[in-house]
Amino acid sequence: MQKDDMILISVDDHIVEPPDLFEQHIPAKWKGREPRLVTREAEGTQGWEWEGGASTSTFINAVVTLPKEEWGFDPSSLAEIRPGCYDVRQRVRDMDANGVLASMCFPSFPGMAGNFFAQVEDKALGLACLRAYNDWHIDEWAASHPGRFIPLPVPPLWDPALAAEEVRRTARKGATAIAFTEDAESLGYPSIHSGAWDPFFEACVDEDVTVAIHIASGAVGLPGGEDTPWDVKMCMPTWNALPCALNLMWCKSLLDHPDLKIALSEGGTSWIPGFLDRLERHYGNQKWTGADLGGLTPTELWKRHFLACFICDPSGLLLRDRIGIDNIAYEVDYPHSDCTFPYSSDELWEHMEAAGCTDEEIDKITFENAAKWLRFDPFEHTKREDATVGALKASAADVDMRTRSKVEYKRAFEAQQAAAG
């Protein structure tokens, strides 16, 4: 296999939501009460606001192709970021240019598990807006380019029964995954050990829907105190997947749902071999806790339930056999600062070569595992020979991937707005 022969499915990218997202999807009854993208003239920033308050982050680190000296945690407006962040046609062109066949996209302003919609007193309004969001995501964003997106709705976290209902509703619309939080208790909901989430998990199993848990989807988005450096705040969340997985591994609900599939989105892979070493030793030793994994070893339980997802993890690739070669998938993380756009295939290939991955292993990591875990047929809409890194890149030679400043982006944005009238 050559680098250009790879087929890439990215199981974790991000949408920056366009201002008109609710337009076609909010029922008449609620019109006017949905969240709006507001420009705060004084600060020169934009944010989503509604009667439930304001979003904490609108553009979460969406700095792709900005010069590094202009990066920051939250760019200030839609005009200053790459159009591929919010415009699906541009997004697909960027995927082509980066050699990526298909992408699963997490939200921005609603938070990684959609908890923004819970932050309104009138929960019927919250649910209406959440459903409108999911409908937009599935029917507009994902449906605009068949075969290029794996839809990812968000659940109404404030009510496990409603969350179960939304799993079933969106599954009927073709969704094969649903977002969830890494720490329900931190958001004020019942803990994962309470059994309260069983209806939600049951719906996921019934509908064969994978639970996608992104890092920083609990209450502690970024950790630390007042004087904690940004470097700590930004590096730490990677390992949020570890306590999340640890709790799930010892969770009765998991044993009760042997077909439940969980993607640890942006959780990385390199901590997993040591994690499994530790759990194997603990489970063999600590009989007094009464833990029962239903006849499985921790490693067997892990392999049955978890998909580990990484952007860049050379050490994890070296120990892929200890993680499970059927349990690893790839992510680009477009448009965040950790994303590898536009050199994703180069970096991934370099690390897989260094780790001595076979062709079979490469295919599993780059697309087969993602396709299997997310019930996505990569070749339904795209012929295999057109789906490769090489073919996609060749089709997008005109895409401008240069670094451009915020000012340049803003100028182009304003020109386009003016032209549109």
Add this chain to the structure above:
Amino acid sequence: MQKDDMILISVDDHIVEPPDLFEQHIPAKWKGREPRLVTREAEGTQGWEWEGGASTSTFINAVVTLPKEEWGFDPSSLAEIRPGCYDVRQRVRDMDANGVLASMCFPSFPGMAGNFFAQVEDKALGLACLRAYNDWHIDEWAASHPGRFIPLPVPPLWDPALAAEEVRRTARKGATAIAFTEDAESLGYPSIHSGAWDPFFEACVDEDVTVAIHIASGAVGLPGGEDTPWDVKMCMPTWNALPCALNLMWCKSLLDHPDLKIALSEGGTSWIPGFLDRLERHYGNQKWTGADLGGLTPTELWKRHFLACFICDPSGLLLRDRIGIDNIAYEVDYPHSDCTFPYSSDELWEHMEAAGCTDEEIDKITFENAAKWLRFDPFEHTKREDATVGALKASAADVDMRTRSKVEYKRAFEAQQAAAG
């Protein structure tokens, strides 16, 4: 090299404090006000108490050689545990039987960094008791068997200047290490980023004293909510070393003290390769945070400052070159449930063989790194040929290493008390 040729220094074991520890060391002025080991007849348990309150855990999981079905987090009394936990003569015999030449011992009732002594209103009393504790630890426990212990005093955490003074005082008594907390802020003290700890770090550098940070030395001893299983509570703290190291890596105080040495006690090693991958990528990318590692890469900074300490970490050994072969040391963790007594050398050898370690690498991991980082000459009091696993074990053929029940231990304890009394 053969298994029996290894020389083992364990950089993390634990003392369960004997009731008479303060007797010879508390100044007359404070006599009667020191903590006491109290038997609560109603509950049938023992705990340390004083005007500062009661210790949260007296025997922290000291279950070595108890049958697994009798394990639990905190055994109830001194009578029910292995005498090697609290009796230094028995401890050294157990070290012999386990093939361990030397040991650095963390406290039990005072907490991993001695913060128990802060929990009294009269801070002069706290300081007197803390100093008495350290004097007992250095002059009685460690000095009883020259060449077998690396003393580990604890600092008065409530005052960085006093902590610095205690570093200097105990260094004059021969200490080459001092305990410290993984999260000062969680205990109500200034954060590691505040600069407040600089006098403490400066004293450590001046005296060439290594800072030993044990997991679960912050306020959150065991994590989780009410319904969190014990399995989660017990497995999670291993990775406390990660946020601790992450904060230190981006801490100005570390850069200001290029000779500061930090041991991440019981922090394991397997997360480190991925940790360094992540930091390398972040540091190369996120120029906007203004982080400055003084011309070093994160990996170079890591190797300059950190000693990673593991009990059982087969995945970490596989990637030892990415951690730094000069930055890894071994621990037994006697007498906790994670300890490998009495088969430490067997397990360690098996994992080092599986990882293909060379003789040179084995020597570094088993004793040379510990000796260097803690300024301990293993052969000052013991000839090299008498210091090996094989020689020590041969000298202790009479030590009874069988599993024994609490009732058996209690019977022997009471018989001994009766004979003595």
